[in-house]
Amino acid sequence: MTQSLTSQMIDGVFPTKAVEVGKLSEICSQSSDNRLTADAYYLAAKWHDKQAAMCRAVAEDEPRIEAAIREKARAAATHHGASAAGLRLAATQILRTAAP
Numbered sequence: 001m002t003q004s005l006t007s008q009m010i011d012g013v014f015p016t017k018a019v020e021v022g023k024l025s026e027i028c029s030q031s032s033d034n035r036l037t038a039d040a041y042y043l044a045a046k047w048h049d050k051q052a053a054m055c056r057a058v059a060e061d062e063p064r065i066e067a068a069i070r071e072k073a074r075a076a077a078t079h080h081g082a083s084a085a086g087l088r089l090a091a092t093q094i095l096r097t098a099a100p
Helices: 005-011 015-030 034-059 067-098
Strands: none
Touching: 034 067
Protein backbone atom coordinates (compact mmCIF):
# COMPACT_ATOMS: atom_id res chain seq x y z
CA MET A 1 0.00 0.00 0.00
CA THR A 2 1.37 3.41 -1.00
CA GLN A 3 1.32 6.23 1.55
CA SER A 4 -0.37 9.49 0.61
CA LEU A 5 1.86 12.53 0.16
CA THR A 6 0.47 14.03 3.37
CA SER A 7 1.27 10.84 5.26
CA GLN A 8 4.79 10.79 3.84
CA MET A 9 5.30 14.42 4.82
CA ILE A 10 4.07 13.87 8.36
CA ASP A 11 6.01 10.66 8.90
CA GLY A 12 9.13 12.11 7.34
CA VAL A 13 9.39 9.41 4.66
CA PHE A 14 11.29 11.07 1.82
CA PRO A 15 13.59 8.38 0.39
CA THR A 16 14.90 10.57 -2.42
CA LYS A 17 15.46 13.50 -0.06
CA ALA A 18 17.29 11.22 2.37
CA VAL A 19 19.72 10.30 -0.42
CA GLU A 20 20.20 13.99 -1.28
CA VAL A 21 20.80 14.89 2.36
CA GLY A 22 23.31 12.04 2.63
CA LYS A 23 25.19 13.32 -0.42
CA LEU A 24 25.13 16.86 0.96
CA SER A 25 26.51 15.64 4.27
CA GLU A 26 29.30 13.76 2.47
CA ILE A 27 30.23 16.86 0.46
CA CYS A 28 30.34 18.97 3.62
CA SER A 29 32.52 16.51 5.50
CA GLN A 30 35.00 16.19 2.62
CA SER A 31 35.18 19.87 1.72
CA SER A 32 37.96 22.09 2.96
CA ASP A 33 36.27 25.10 1.33
CA ASN A 34 34.37 26.86 4.12
CA ARG A 35 32.21 28.86 1.69
CA LEU A 36 31.05 25.66 -0.05
CA THR A 37 30.24 24.05 3.29
CA ALA A 38 28.33 27.11 4.50
CA ASP A 39 26.38 27.28 1.22
CA ALA A 40 25.44 23.62 1.62
CA TYR A 41 24.20 24.32 5.15
CA TYR A 42 22.14 27.27 3.89
CA LEU A 43 20.67 25.05 1.16
CA ALA A 44 19.69 22.43 3.73
CA ALA A 45 18.16 25.17 5.92
CA LYS A 46 16.09 26.36 2.96
CA TRP A 47 14.78 22.80 2.48
CA HIS A 48 13.83 22.61 6.17
CA ASP A 49 12.02 25.97 5.88
CA LYS A 50 10.00 24.57 2.98
CA GLN A 51 9.11 21.44 4.97
CA ALA A 52 8.16 23.54 8.01
CA ALA A 53 5.82 25.66 5.88
CA MET A 54 4.13 22.57 4.45
CA CYS A 55 3.74 21.05 7.90
CA ARG A 56 2.26 24.29 9.26
CA ALA A 57 -0.24 24.29 6.39
CA VAL A 58 -1.32 20.75 7.30
CA ALA A 59 -1.46 21.65 11.01
CA GLU A 60 -3.82 24.54 10.28
CA ASP A 61 -6.14 22.59 7.95
CA GLU A 62 -8.72 21.85 10.63
CA PRO A 63 -11.82 20.99 8.64
CA ARG A 64 -10.19 18.36 6.44
CA ILE A 65 -7.49 16.77 8.60
CA GLU A 66 -8.08 15.00 11.90
CA ALA A 67 -6.60 16.26 15.17
CA ALA A 68 -3.95 13.54 15.59
CA ILE A 69 -2.43 14.23 12.18
CA ARG A 70 -2.57 18.00 12.75
CA GLU A 71 -0.70 17.52 16.02
CA LYS A 72 2.01 15.44 14.30
CA ALA A 73 2.26 18.13 11.62
CA ARG A 74 2.62 20.83 14.28
CA ALA A 75 5.47 18.89 15.90
CA ALA A 76 7.12 18.29 12.52
CA ALA A 77 6.88 22.02 11.73
CA THR A 78 8.63 22.82 14.99
CA HIS A 79 11.33 20.24 14.25
CA HIS A 80 11.97 21.54 10.73
CA GLY A 81 11.98 25.15 11.88
CA ALA A 82 14.51 24.37 14.59
CA SER A 83 16.65 22.37 12.16
CA ALA A 84 16.69 25.29 9.73
CA ALA A 85 17.70 27.70 12.47
CA GLY A 86 20.48 25.39 13.66
CA LEU A 87 21.83 24.93 10.15
CA ARG A 88 21.86 28.69 9.55
CA LEU A 89 23.65 29.23 12.84
CA ALA A 90 26.26 26.58 11.96
CA ALA A 91 26.80 28.12 8.50
CA THR A 92 27.24 31.58 9.98
CA GLN A 93 29.72 30.24 12.52
CA ILE A 94 31.73 28.52 9.79
CA LEU A 95 31.94 31.79 7.85
CA ARG A 96 32.87 33.77 10.96
CA THR A 97 35.74 31.46 11.87
CA ALA A 98 37.02 31.53 8.28
CA ALA A 99 36.95 35.33 8.05
CA PRO A 100 40.38 36.99 8.24
